[in-house]
Amino acid sequence: MARNTKAKIRRTSENYGIDLSGEVNIPDSIEEFSTRKEFNKWKQRQKSFTNRYNLDYQFVKNPHGVVASKSEIRRIERATKRAQINARRKRREIEAQMSEEMKQQRGMLQRPDLQGFSVPKDFDFKTVKDRWRLEDIERNMERRADDTYYDKAMKTMQDNFIRSVEGTLGSLGADGENVIERLKGLSPESFYDLYLQYNEVFSFELWDSQGQMIPSYEEVQGHLSKMDSVVQRYEDGKVDTDLKKF
Numbered sequence: 001m002a003r004n005t006k007a008k009i010r011r012t013s014e015n016y017g018i019d020l021s022g023e024v025n026i027p028d029s030i031e032e033f034s035t036r037k038e039f040n041k042w043k044q045r046q047k048s049f050t051n052r053y054n055l056d057y058q059f060v061k062n063p064h065g066v067v068a069s070k071s072e073i074r075r076i077e078r079a080t081k082r083a084q085i086n087a088r089r090k091r092r093e094i095e096a097q098m099s100e101e102m103k104q105q106r107g108m109l110q111r112p113d114l115q116g117f118s119v120p121k122d123f124d125f126k127t128v129k130d131r132w133r134l135e136d137i138e139r140n141m142e143r144r145a146d147d148t149y150y151d152k153a154m155k156t157m158q159d160n161f162i163r164s165v166e167g168t169l170g171s172l173g174a175d176g177e178n179v180i181e182r183l184k185g186l187s188p189e190s191f192y193d194l195y196l197q198y199n200e201v202f203s204f205e206l207w208d209s210q211g212q213m214i215p216s217y218e219e220v221q222g223h224l225s226k227m228d229s230v231v232q233r234y235e236d237g238k239v240d241t242d243l244k245k246f
Contacts, residue, residue, distance in 0.1 A: 001046045002026050008050050008057070016059045016067045023057075024049050064129045073125050076138045080123040083144035087119040090150045094196075120144060154188040157195070161204060165224070179224045182231045194230060201226045 009020045024045060033039040048054055055071035062068075120141065128134045143149055162183050183191070195202045206223060 001043065001050075004050050005046050012057070012059060016061055018059060018067060020049075020057065060125065062126050062128060066125075066128050066131055066134060068125065068134060072134075072138070073123075076125075076134075076141055077123050079138065079141035079145045080120055083120050083141050083149075084122075086144060086147065086149060091119070151188065154192045158183075158186070158188050158191040161191075161195075161202065164204065165227075176224060179228045179231075182228065186231065186234075190234065194234060198230050201230055 005024055005026055009024075012018050012020050025042070027033070027042070030039065033042065049057060052058065055074065056069055058070040059067055060070060060073065123137065123141070125134075128137070162180060165183070166180055186194070191202075201223065
């Protein structure tokens with residue numbers, strides 16, 4: 001058993017550059033075990049380590065030289081499938097609430113700002129070019145496999161938009177602050193509802209990375225006024241709220 005374990009460690013190191021010596025303890029002789037129970041525990045560990053069906057210690061190298069255990073690859077594949085199911089379900093929910101006219105006007109499925117709601121592609125280990133990218137894919141798919149991912153995404157979208165608009169408050173005073181407070185008072189679902197229906201008003205493209213609006217000062221005031229008007233109408237129940245239950 002000790003020879004088999006050493007051979008496994010040597011092959012893995014030579015073929016994949018992975019050092020597994022820290023995974024197992026190899027005694028010099030059986031006398032190092034004080035009890036049969038201790039020996040049996042070690043024996044089971046060695047059998048698990050050398051078992052060809054233990055995917056934690058079975059490795060694959062892709063054409064770019066990236067090495068991963070088979071269990072790691074399967075884990076990413078499972079997370080990707082769950083993420084795809086979640087994305088398709090959420091997009092069906094959105095589309096079911098949208099009229100055909102709204103979908104055509106907004107071009108929702110192609111909108112670059114809605115990529116967080118797109119369906120992930122199947123995982124293909126052969127295309128991964130470095131270890132960092134593999135780990136990034138796993139983290140991303142695990143997040144998107146979470147049932148609460150899209151709820152969190154809507155909250156993040158709302159917060160990012162508000163932070164962008166807040167950059168103008170130094171020059172817009174109380175009126176601007178009032179708009180910000182009203183935006184903060186919306187639920188993420190309500191904000192996303194308005195965002196889909198009034199993208200020309202709630203547009204990220206109108207703000208630069210410093211939170212300062214690209215158009216003129218007058219245009220800034222005009223857009224904030226439009227936002228305030230839409231939110232007011234929404235609160236008064238005068239805006240179509242088909243997406244509110246989304």
